Amino acid sequence: MAPWMASGLVYASGIALCAGSITLLYMSTRTFNFAAASLATIGFYVVYTGIQSLGGVPYYYYPFSFIVGALLGVICYYGLNRPLLKRGAVEITLMMSTLGYDLILLSFVQMYADYLTSAYKWFPRRVTLNHIDLDFQIFGARPSATLLPLIAIACLIILHLFLTRTKFGISMRATIENPILAGASGINSDRVYLVAWVIGGGMCSLGGAFIAQAQTGHPFMGATIIPLMFAGAILGGLHNLYGGILGGLVIGMTEYAGVFYLSQQFGPWVQGYRMGIPLLVMAITLIAFPRGLSGIPLKKYLDRMVDRKRGVSA
Amino acid sequence: MLKVEKLNSGYGKLKVLYDLDIEVPTKGITVIVGPNGAGKTTLLCSIMGINNIFSGNIIYDNEPVVGLLTHELARKGISYAPQMGNVFADLTVLDNLMMSGYMLPKEEAKDKSTELTDIFPVLKKFINRKAGTLSGGERRMLAIAMGLMKNPKLMLLDELSTDLAPIIAEKVMMEIARLNKELGITVLMVEQMAKRALEIGDTAYLLVSGETRYSGKADDLLHEPELCSMYLGIKPSDKKGKAFEIADQEGRE
Numbered sequence: 001m002a003p004w005m006a007s008g009l010v011y012a013s014g015i016a017l018c019a020g021s022i023t024l025l026y027m028s029t030r031t032f033n034f035a036a037a038s039l040a041t042i043g044f045y046v047v048y049t050g051i052q053s054l055g056g057v058p059y060y061y062y063p064f065s066f067i068v069g070a071l072l073g074v075i076c077y078y079g080l081n082r083p084l085l086k087r088g089a090v091e092i093t094l095m096m097s098t099l100g101y102d103l104i105l106l107s108f109v110q111m112y113a114d115y116l117t118s119a120y121k122w123f124p125r126r127v128t129l130n131h132i133d134l135d136f137q138i139f140g141a142r143p144s145a146t147l148l149p150l151i152a153i154a155c156l157i158i159l160h161l162f163l164t165r166t167k168f169g170i171s172m173r174a175t176i177e178n179p180i181l182a183g184a185s186g187i188n189s190d191r192v193y194l195v196a197w198v199i200g201g202g203m204c205s206l207g208g209a210f211i212a213q214a215q216t217g218h219p220f221m222g223a224t225i226i227p228l229m230f231a232g233a234i235l236g237g238l239h240n241l242y243g244g245i246l247g248g249l250v251i252g253m254t255e256y257a258g259v260f261y262l263s264q265q266f267g268p269w270v271q272g273y274r275m276g277i278p279l280l281v282m283a284i285t286l287i288a289f290p291r292g293l294s295g296i297p298l299k300k301y302l303d304r305m306v307d308r309k310r311g312v313s314a
Numbered sequence: 315m316l317k318v319e320k321l322n323s324g325y326g327k328l329k330v331l332y333d334l335d336i337e338v339p340t341k342g343i344t345v346i347v348g349p350n351g352a353g354k355t356t357l358l359c360s361i362m363g364i365n366n367i368f369s370g371n372i373i374y375d376n377e378p379v380v381g382l383l384t385h386e387l388a389r390k391g392i393s394y395a396p397q398m399g400n401v402f403a404d405l406t407v408l409d410n411l412m413m414s415g416y417m418l419p420k421e422e423a424k425d426k427s428t429e430l431t432d433i434f435p436v437l438k439k440f441i442n443r444k445a446g447t448l449s450g451g452e453r454r455m456l457a458i459a460m461g462l463m464k465n466p467k468l469m470l471l472d473e474l475s476t477d478l479a480p481i482i483a484e485k486v487m488m489e490i491a492r493l494n495k496e497l498g499i500t501v502l503m504v505e506q507m508a509k510r511a512l513e514i515g516d517t518a519y520l521l522v523s524g525e526t527r528y529s530g531k532a533d534d535l536l537h538e539p540e541l542c543s544m545y546l547g548i549k550p551s552d553k554k555g556k557a558f559e560i561a562d563q564e565g566r567e
Contacts, residue, residue: 088326167412167420174402174413180364181402183384184394186417186464 004260006145007130007214012252013152014040014210015225016245019232020156021203023244026233028176028196031081031094036229037222038105039069039201040208044217045112047209048127052120057132058213059147065209066202073201076101077194085193109219127217144213152210155203156245163241172196228255228278235282236293243294250293251278315340315468315500316361321370323360329368330356331524338468338517343494343501345515345532347508347546352521354504355397358470361502362394363387374468389417393466397473397504400457403446407437407456410445414460423463430459434489451482458489462497471503475510483507487514508546512536520546 018036025033043065050061080097089097113124130142138146163169175182175192183189207229208222215221228251236247258277262270289296316338324330330353338344346354359365361372363384372380379387388394393414402410411430415423431438434455440448445456454474461469471490475483491514494501505511512518515532520541528535536542 167416170405170409171413171416174405174409177402177404178399180384180396181399182413183364184362184388184396185414185460186385186388187413188383188385 001139001141001145002260003141004256006141008253008256009145010130010148011211011214011256012249013148014207014212014214015228015232015252016152016248017155017203017207017210018225018229019236019248019251020159020241020245021200021207022229022233023236023238023241023247024196024203025200026238027241028172029081029085029094029193030091031098032091032230033076033200033204034095034099034226035072035076035102035105036204037226038102038109039072039204039222040211040225040229041109041217041219041222042072042105043069043205043208044127044129044212044221045109045124046205047129047212048124048217049116051129051132052116052122057134058129058144058209059134062151062206062209066206069205069208070198070202072105072205073197073199074194076201077197081197082190082193106219106223113219125218127212129212129217130214133213148210148213152245152249155206156242159199159241168195227275228252231279231282234292235285237291237295240292240294243292246293247282251282254278254281315375316502317371317373318357318361319371319373321357321360321372322368323356323365323370324368325356325365327366329524331360334370334521334524334526336519336526336529338500338502340500341494341498342516343491343503343514343532344517344519345508345511346502346504346519346521347506347511347535348521348527349546350506351523353524354521355472356524357521358394358396358472358502358504361387361470362392388464391464391467392470393461393464393468394470395457395461395472395474397476400472400474401445401448401453401460403444405445406442407445407448408441410456410460411437411463414463417464426463426465430462433462434459450478451485454478454482454486455489458486458493462493462499466499468500468502471501473504473506475505475507484510487511490514508542509536 018040022033022036025031046065046068047058047061050064051058076098080101081094084094084097116122116124134143136143163173171182171187172192172195174185175187175189179189211225212221229248232248232251233244235251236243236245255274255278259271259274286292318334318336321331321334322329334357346357348354356365360367363382367380371378374390374392402413405413408427411427412423415426418426431441436452436455437459440452445453448456457474474486478486487510490501490503493499503511512532512535518528518530518532518535519526520528520535528538528541
């Protein structure tokens with residue numbers, strides 16, 4: 001596996017989880033979660049702290065990263081989102097409240113980085129974790145290039161099973177689709193929104209921990225990549241969780257693939273515009289399919305292809 | 315069963331209902347009729363704790379329920395079928411029924427859904443189909459079945475005949491009358507197809523601009539020529555309608 005592809009897969013898996021988290025929270029609570037930026041950064045710092053203090057590889061600390069993200073999601077829900085939803089706040093207010101929460105979290109991240117520097121003499125403001133991995137190779141590349149996409153897929157499968165096979169998961173889908181009818185059915189929407197924030201916060205934090213395996217980790221890491229998280233969610237169609245995750249994957253991979261191919265063609269200056277490549281892909285896709293990837297009528301195209309083949313063979 | 319006293323409610327700061335008094339007798343069908351914008355849907359939303367209540371009281375089963383959340387009211391035995399979005403379009407018919415029986419234990423919910431698909435055979439046919447793919451009439455049947463899943467004491471039905479072909483609307487009305495007779499469920503229904511609803515109703519209220527213009531027997535409202543023609547767009551009748559006769563007949567059978 002080419003090095004750019006290995007890094008791309010790791011990075012895209014992280015963006016996919018973050019984009020999925022943004023989509024889930026938007027679908028359930030109408031909230032564009034800007035705090036995704038700091039949640040991702042905190043996910044990375046949880047892993048970093050674990051490795052620095054206890055040693056080992058990043059995989060050991062992913063569950064902790066998820067838990068910390070989930071807890072921060074709960075705080076955001078009870079502290080901001082729930083009171084605003086109860087007062088019938090509009091989407092822009094909900095969104096701006098998460099921006100405020102993001103700034104608070106960012107301040108804590110900065111303080112935490114300073115604390116680690118002064119108390120332990122670590123260097124938390126510029127961290128590379130990509131060299132810390134298991135001691136073998138898969139497909140000729142570092143294991144994270146295969147394991148992280150697999151973990152992301154496992155998360156997606158677990159989420160899918162939760163949403164389609166469990167009573168609470170189905171009630172979550174019901175509430176997302178029609179909160180009034182769900183309430184009239186006896187479903188407590190408050191609990192549904194709380195679980196959405198638990199899953200959303202955890203996924204975002206885990207995504208940030210993944211991304212730090214491909215890029216340099218620093219306190220502003222989340223703020224740097226948040227446009228791409230949103231791009232992934234929007235590319236996915238915003239109303240489809242699986243679309244959001246797929247959108248994040250496409251955005252992450254096109255960034256690495258685009259930079260690799262274009263810098264070979266036009267030179268290394270292309271690196272400076274790396275974020276423009278996936279955003280351009282998003283814009284073109286949305287012009288062609290305004291409802292995003294989840295709005296692409298794949299079945300129609302497949303049926304048409306089958307019909308064409310039948311026509312040829314006949 | 316349900317008493318609404320001096321209710322003033324609306325959406326946000328907008329007041330829609332003014333000092334409204336309504337009483338829903340146990341095991342009867344109470345019909346709320348009136349022109350567009352009269353506040354019929356607002357009344358049901360107020361009972362279900364969906365919109366703002368400025369003042370007044372709502373008493374259900376001798377207990378004040380103003381301030382309770384929608385899911386808490388549902389748990390007290392009130393079921394509500396909204397006019398629009400009365401099924402979960404993305405879920406299958408079976409999941410819709412199971413979600414409506416959310417408060418029941420799993421086995422009981424399964425048994426109840428089987429029982430209801432026996433009552434509404436059309437649902438059995440489409441049990442694994444997404445509710446969004448059902449026709450208007452089938453959706454209304456599903457909405458009623460969903461309401462029944464909870465073993466409700468009181469059913470609030472909001473314009474279930476909207477957008478339905480007259481023959482299907484009549485079938486839906488007949489079904490409501492039959493369920494009321496056979497299961498003894500108290501029904502509070504809001505209808506724009508006033509004649510048909512008044513034919514199956516026991517008590518009626520005519521709402522105009524958020525205020526009550528008539529309260530009394532449903533049959534008597536059909537004999538009020540002025541109110542009928544001015545607000546309901548129907549000719550006063552002196553005879554029971556077809557739906558009522560058929561429901562009576564089925565009840566006897």
